Amino acid sequence: DVKVTQSSRYLVKRTGEKVFLECVQDMDHENMFWYRQDPGLGLRLIYFSYDVKMKEKGDIPEGYSVSREKKERFSLILESASTNQTSMYLCASSWGQVINTGELFFGEGSRLTVL
Amino acid sequence: GDSVTQMEGPVTLSEEAFLTINCTYTATGYPSLFWYVQYPGEGLQLLLKATKADDKGSNKGFEATYRKETTSFHLEKGSVQVSDSAVYFCALMGGEGSTLGRLYFGRGTQLTVWP
Numbered sequence: 001d002v003k004v005t006q007s008s009r010y011l012v013k014r015t016g017e018k019v020f021l022e023c024v025q026d027m028d029h030e031n032m033f034w035y036r037q038d039p040g041l042g043l044r045l046i047y048f049s050y051d052v053k054m055k056e057k058g059d060i061p062e063g064y065s066v067s068r069e070k071k072e073r074f075s076l077i078l079e080s081a082s083t084n085q086t087s088m089y090l091c092a093s094s095w096g097q098v099i100n101t102g103e104l105f106f107g108e109g110s111r112l113t114v115l
Numbered sequence: 116g117d118s119v120t121q122m123e124g125p126v127t128l129s130e131e132a133f134l135t136i137n138c139t140y141t142a143t144g145y146p147s148l149f150w151y152v153q154y155p156g157e158g159l160q161l162l163l164k165a166t167k168a169d170d171k172g173s174n175k176g177f178e179a180t181y182r183k184e185t186t187s188f189h190l191e192k193g194s195v196q197v198s199d200s201a202v203y204f205c206a207l208m209g210g211e212g213s214t215l216g217r218l219y220f221g222r223g224t225q226l227t228v229w230p
Contacts, residue, residue, distance in 0.1 A: 004158070031216045042204065042222035043159075050216070090158060094216055102147045102166075102208040104218060106158030 003027075006091050006107040013114050019078040021110050023091030030096030032074035033104065034058075034066065037088040046089075049074055050096065081114045088112075117142045121205040121221035128195055128228050136190040136224045138179075138205035148172075148181055148188040149206040149218065159204060162190075195228045202226070 007022035025032065031050055035043040035058075045058030047066040055066050063085060067075045074093075078085055088111050092104040122137040140146065147166045151159040163172035168183035177192045188205060205221040 033217075035220075040222060043220040045217070048217065092159075096216070102149060102164060102216070102218065103161045104151075104159070106160065108156070108158045 004091055004093055004105050004107040006089075006110045008110050009108065011110060011112045013081050013112065015082060015114060017081050017114075019081050019112065019114075021076040021078075021089055021091075021112070023074045023076070023093075023107055024072050025074075025091075025093040025105070026072065027093065027105070028071065029093035029105070030071070031094045032068065033092040033094075034064075034074065034076045035090045035092065036060070037090055037109070043090065046076065078112075081112075083114050086112060086114045117146065117207055117209045117219045119205050119207050119219055119221040121203075122224050124202075124223070125225040125227060128226070130197055130228055130230050131194045132228075134190070134192040134195045134199075134226070136203055136205075136226070138188045138190065138221060140186050140188065140205075140207050142186075142207055142209055144209065147208045148179070149208070150177070150179055150188070150190050151204040151206055151220075153202040153204065153223075155201070162203070195226070197228050197230050200226055200228050 004025045033048040034046045049055045049068045065077045088109045090109050091107040118141045149164045150162040152162045153159045163174040165172040165181035171180045179190045202223045204223045206218045
């Protein structure tokens with residue numbers, strides 16, 4: 001079974017702190033994604049990556065950055081956390097362009113609270 | 116651009132009732148359409164999909180038919196169970212010319228089924 005693992009299920013941080021959310025997948029997927037999920041707003045794409053060291057902005061990249069140094073790992077970074085970044089963060093992965101079926105495999109999510 | 120609009124929730128039903136969750140889309144070309152489900156405390160998982168007009172996706176008693184003429188992909192189930200209580204997301208992957216592998220999600224519909 002495909003497994004997407006997010007390092008922390010729950011985090012509490014203070015305003016201004018630097019926050020790292022880690023995501024690892026074990027299926028050699030080319031594509032990886034970071035979404036945030038908020039009630040009434042659904043899933044919004046923050047960043048995605050099609051390959052190592054490649055990244056593309058999604059719909060709401062402001063206040064975030066990402067890193068993909070290895071194929072299996074995709075990190076989301078909040079340079080200076082703010083209260084409006086309190087949310088559930090979901091990581092997902094999928095096959096690359098050649099055999100892409102549109103199926104995303106999601107982690108269980110990381111619920112971040114910024115005080 | 117590509118987008119998905121789905122029925123606002125929450126939806127509350129009694130066990131064995133009939134379920135419909137409406138989903139309509141806007142896209143260029145010939146998108147693929149998906150329904151994802153998120154059970155409490157878990158990440159999203161693919162429920163069913165359809166890749167071309169008139170296709171019917173089905174899984175676990177749920178069905179949805181890709182209707183190009185009405186740009187719709189409504190989710191149905193004839194007899195819901197308590198275990199179907201979850202959040203349901205309609206999603207779209209664009210056709211030719213779009214970013215392959217990127218999904219656009221609706222806002223989600225919370226379904227609660229009472230015994």
